[in-house]
Amino acid sequence: MKAEPILQELEAVKERLSAEANGDTRRFLDQMDAWLVEHPHAGPVVNSPEELQARLRAREATEPPPPHGKPYRVHDPIIAEVHRNREALYREQQAGALILKDEPPRKKR
Incomplete structure (x- = not known):
């Protein structure tokens, strides 16, 4: 997206509104x-951050929590090898005993 056409349109709107008000x-x-x-x-109008936080807390209290889904997993052969080695x-x-050599x-060299 190029910014120049957006800036040109913004400038044109600004000039039109200025002309409607005769620059006043x-x-x-x-x-x-x-x-x-x-x-x-x-829609509802929020007049302060505290009011917005109160609305969010009220909405979170009435809505059920979102369901927990399974995490997205991709098979990575390197990570699989690390898991096998671990x-x-x-x-x-767990099974082996400590072996001391003489x-x-x-x-x-």
């Missing part, structure tokens, strides 16, 4: 107030 900001605001009286907002190590640790490990 006070007249423009009076016209806007008159339009708002003629076209009232149909399971094998866990089984070895000889110290040899140094690599």
Whole structure:
């Protein structure tokens, strides 16, 4: 999406509204107030953040919680191999005994 056509349209609307009010900001605001009286907002009006939070809490209290779905999973062979290795190590640790050797490990040359 290119911003230039949007900016051009915005500038054209601004110029048209300015021409309707003959460049007078006070007249423009009076016209806007008159339009708002003629076209009232149909939905609820929130006047403060506290009121919005109270509305959200009331709505959350009356609505049931959303159902918990299964998480999205993708088979990843690397992660599957890590899980297999961890399971094998866990089984070895549970079943195997500790083996002590009499000889110290040899140094690599």
